[in-house]
Amino acid sequence: MAVPAIAAQTSSQRLLASTRRFSRWLTSTRVVLSLAMLAVMFVMVVIPLYKLVEITVTWQAHDLTRVPTAVEGEFTTFHWVRMLTGIIGKIYTYTPLQHSMTIAVGSTLLALVIGGSLAWLVVRTDMPGRKLVNQLAVLPYIMPSWTLAQAWLVFFKNRTTGGTPGVFEFLVGQAPPSWLSYGPVPIIICSALHYYTFFFLFVSAALISIDSNLEEAGDLMGASRWRILRKITMPLVLPAILSGVIMTFSKVMGTFGGPNILGLPIRYYTLATMIRGSLAAGEGGDAFVLAIVLILLAITTIYINQRLVGTRRSYETIGGRGFVAQASKLGKYKRAFQIAVIIFQILVIAVPIGLLLWNTLMLIDGNYSLSNFTLQHWIGAANTHYNSGEPGVLLNPKIWQTAWNSIKLSLFTAFFTALLGIILGYAIVKGRGTRLSKLVEQLAYIPYVIPGIAFGAVYIAMFARKLGPIPPLYGTFALLVIVSVSKHLPYSSRSGVSAMMQVGHELEEAGMVAGANVWQRFSRIIFPLTKSGFMSGFLMTFITTMRELSLIILLVTPATQLLASQTMFYTENGDAQMANVVILILIAIVVAGNFIIGRFSRGGSLRKGLGM
Amino acid sequence: MSTTITIKHLSKHFGTVVALDDVSLVIEPETFVTLLGPSGCGKTTLLRCVAGLEDPDGGEIYVGNKLVFSHPQGISLPPGQRELGLVFQNYALWPHMKVDKNITFALEIQKMPKVEMQKRVKESLQEVQMEGYEDRYPREMSGGQQQRIALARMLAYRPKVFLMDEPLSNLDARLRMDMRVELKRLHHISGATTIYVTHDQVEALTMSTTIAVMKEGRLQQFDTPDKIYHFPSNLFVADFIGNPKVNLLDGVVSGKNSVDLGKFKIPINTSYATGKVVVGIRPEDITIFERPEPGAVEFSAYSVLPAGADSTIIARLGEMELTIRVMGISKIRMDEKIWLKFDPQTLNLYDKESGLLIAS
Numbered sequence: 021m022a023v024p025a026i027a028a029q030t031s032s033q034r035l036l037a038s039t040r041r042f043s044r045w046l047t048s049t050r051v052v053l054s055l056a057m058l059a060v061m062f063v064m065v066v067i068p069l070y071k072l073v074e075i076t077v078t079w080q081a082h083d084l085t086r087v088p089t090a091v092e093g094e095f096t097t098f099h100w101v102r103m104l105t106g107i108i109g110k111i112y113t114y115t116p117l118q119h120s121m122t123i124a125v126g127s128t129l130l131a132l133v134i135g136g137s138l139a140w141l142v143v144r145t146d147m148p149g150r151k152l153v154n155q156l157a158v159l160p161y162i163m164p165s166w167t168l169a170q171a172w173l174v175f176f177k178n179r180t181t182g183g184t185p186g187v188f189e190f191l192v193g194q195a196p197p198s199w200l201s202y203g204p205v206p207i208i209i210c211s212a213l214h215y216y217t218f219f220f221l222f223v224s225a226a227l228i229s230i231d232s233n234l235e236e237a238g239d240l241m242g243a244s245r246w247r248i249l250r251k252i253t254m255p256l257v258l259p260a261i262l263s264g265v266i267m268t269f270s271k272v273m274g275t276f277g278g279p280n281i282l283g284l285p286i287r288y289y290t291l292a293t294m295i296r297g298s299l300a301a302g303e304g305g306d307a308f309v310l311a312i313v314l315i316l317l318a319i320t321t322i323y324i325n326q327r328l329v330g331t332r333r334s335y336e337t338i339g340g341r342g343f344v345a346q347a348s349k350l351g352k353y354k355r356a357f358q359i360a361v362i363i364f365q366i367l368v369i370a371v372p373i374g375l376l377l378w379n380t381l382m383l384i385d386g387n388y389s390l391s392n393f394t395l396q397h398w399i400g401a402a403n404t405h406y407n408s409g410e411p412g413v414l415l416n417p418k419i420w421q422t423a424w425n426s427i428k429l430s431l432f433t434a435f436f437t438a439l440l441g442i443i444l445g446y447a448i449v450k451g452r453g454t455r456l457s458k459l460v461e462q463l464a465y466i467p468y469v470i471p472g473i474a475f476g477a478v479y480i481a482m483f484a485r486k487l488g489p490i491p492p493l494y495g496t497f498a499l500l501v502i503v504s505v506s507k508h509l510p511y512s513s514r515s516g517v518s519a520m521m522q523v524g525h526e527l528e529e530a531g532m533v534a535g536a537n538v539w540q541r542f543s544r545i546i547f548p549l550t551k552s553g554f555m556s557g558f559l560m561t562f563i564t565t566m567r568e569l570s571l572i573i574l575l576v577t578p579a580t581q582l583l584a585s586q587t588m589f590y591t592e593n594g595d596a597q598m599a600n601v602v603i604l605i606l607i608a609i610v611v612a613g614n615f616i617i618g619r620f621s622r623g624g625s626l627r628k629g630l631g632m
Numbered sequence: 633m634s635t636t637i638t639i640k641h642l643s644k645h646f647g648t649v650v651a652l653d654d655v656s657l658v659i660e661p662e663t664f665v666t667l668l669g670p671s672g673c674g675k676t677t678l679l680r681c682v683a684g685l686e687d688p689d690g691g692e693i694y695v696g697n698k699l700v701f702s703h704p705q706g707i708s709l710p711p712g713q714r715e716l717g718l719v720f721q722n723y724a725l726w727p728h729m730k731v732d733k734n735i736t737f738a739l740e741i742q743k744m745p746k747v748e749m750q751k752r753v754k755e756s757l758q759e760v761q762m763e764g765y766e767d768r769y770p771r772e773m774s775g776g777q778q779q780r781i782a783l784a785r786m787l788a789y790r791p792k793v794f795l796m797d798e799p800l801s802n803l804d805a806r807l808r809m810d811m812r813v814e815l816k817r818l819h820h821i822s823g824a825t826t827i828y829v830t831h832d833q834v835e836a837l838t839m840s841t842t843i844a845v846m847k848e849g850r851l852q853q854f855d856t857p858d859k860i861y862h863f864p865s866n867l868f869v870a871d872f873i874g875n876p877k878v879n880l881l882d883g884v885v886s887g888k889n890s891v892d893l894g895k896f897k898i899p900i901n902t903s904y905a906t907g908k909v910v911v912g913i914r915p916e917d918i919t920i921f922e923r924p925e926p927g928a929v930e931f932s933a934y935s936v937l938p939a940g941a942d943s944t945i946i947a948r949l950g951e952m953e954l955t956i957r958v959m960g961i962s963k964i965r966m967d968e969k970i971w972l973k974f975d976p977q978t979l980n981l982y983d984k985e986s987g988l989l990i991a992s
Binding site: 025026027029033034036037038039040041044453524526527529530531532533534535536537540544545548549 | 640692703710716717737741
């Protein structure tokens, strides 16, 4: 059984051997894909971030008018000092920051209460009609985030800003106080009613996954109800709650629609609206300082969350194995709870849509007489008296173009997101445990910590000018696709990884042993086994892109107008009814999309698709 | 179909964990070689390195005359070019393909004519006694049936070497016995060189031509089942192989042909061992007497465990405890006095320090 020794080698042989080993590593599929993804993410994420910082610390052309000694492109702390000190710091940075925080904290708490209670009622009680409640509970999230704000305005607006009376005034005969019409209170309520879905989904998933045996075990040992809740249920649900907190908090921090609709009329600025304001004023350097502040805030939130919950669990839903949990008996309050929930859901779904619809049927906003009823905003011919002379939405070629832009953007984004998902998933899963794989995964995670509006700002910073071989992309449709795909990177990577994980590695290895090359393994083994996951991911991305506003509001131009941004422009232009028609169309599209997803993948897809 | 597999100085690390540590083996043509060891001993890694699913950090592998892996030369052929077949622990049948597609996958890649493929499907299903299952999806079959299909899938493209990674570990005891019979037959008929990974010593002993016992990435002994069982080359192998376990007793060589075990001395068949040793005695190599016998040592029966075909008796003398195995149902009662006799021919002597076999 003697095994001959391996012959000694000369140094040139050794060099040849290590060259071969290196080139084999370099040409292995996962490495090629990883490196390609690194390159893509470098351009799409790293350079823009770098540019953003760079612009805040160099003189911009715009500054020359203000500071004569400035030399364009030279280093300066001007923007930072200006934005962080003195009266300007207070107006442009600290006050908006305080407003953003107020809104974020308020919305998060309110959303927690609403989402948590709904989750408990649906998962853990014997309340009648829980199935329907469960399905309807996610609808507010599917609708565009500023739907409620728009509806709120229709109902509660008063005439402090010199407008027309709202429905409230029409019904009650007296205008609502300003704090109820505009500012933090309505913004918090509207955001919470949109984002409570996070808590609802996270907490219900956690509650479902808790084996009620655990609680029963506590019961048998004679622990009190309260003690069980505190010692067993809470620790298991806490990670879900914290995940909801971080998602909601960072989303609200970067949200644009609500604060723009409900805050601007009384000059209640948040960081998000202030960034847009500064950019519109040509103050790029200032706007980007605010964007960085926003990003740092988001990073801090996530960091704290991860310290509290641990890295992985923080954004992973706990696997949804269906234990038959013991339902809490609501007894005689059963009906009361059910009625309360029904009223709640009518208030957040049916009433806003009804208000918007009603509003679109009024020729002149605020005139509630029957003679004011019209279809002008839907199918009216162009009339210089209304809507700046634009014809009704359905006859408006501009809107058709806009709708087509939105659909095109959503399709492109969904396609590339799914494609990157496949590539990222493969590169990350096949390289599990290697540094390269970790690097790819971490880079793909970065857009998650950048609030939407800041991400848009980053892209202006990067693509407003020519950059190496890349022409200035500002104002092009391609830029909207790139920014949407980039923002979806974390979702791509997560859904790609989870889809790949489902395909056991030995299924591919069996293909390797059978002699199949990469393409054969992919097309005949991996893709067939993961396609349903990618399909629902595709549709999910379609929906989220369709109703995304914060991300693209800074990047659209008249030529690349989208439905989402169009509503905002109509609102700002005073054409509220037109805005509301467009929102209704948008809602119709996303709800239809969601219905199709449901057909495709029997529920659960939104839960998967939320980028959780 | 006579392929030698030569493994030279193979090493493999995962981070700081050493999975393979300078393993060298020559697997002779048409043999059934089992890689045996506790979990984490590197046996599966070794198999995966041969298959080409893992690249070692050092060493060389030949399949037949073909150099399939060489660290010094920087060569590593992809699995598909190594002409070997692999059966996975969890079968790895492609869940979206019916049985016939699973089987023809490799053949399609080889661009085999349709007619020939259909013939192969039929043949290989026959070989595993699964005719008529062509149209089933994997999930529509039991674990045992899936295992057979996995075998058929490998047989269909007629690899020169069969690699099997704990193929029976997911089956229940009864099925496992049946499959052992089938696998041994299959190897007997095909004559393909086979490397079989298992942690089950009974499986290794019953099926192999040769067993490679591994521990912590190192090869401990590479020998026939007979040698492995009767002449384990070190204490680890002695202790790992055999059920009930071997008796390992500390002793001192007290003179020519005698080991002092403390309470008593036993005769041995060696003249050159000196100092501290460990004596290994298989439970079935101890003879029990129910009354005093010249040369036998008095013990007491601490526990008696009859199991039908044989019985295990735990005997005690002070601190010393011995396991004895006798055929049939033992009549000995617990706490009875018994007298044990040791056969110098069957004893193995190990060096206390190194644990290596000194004399047998």
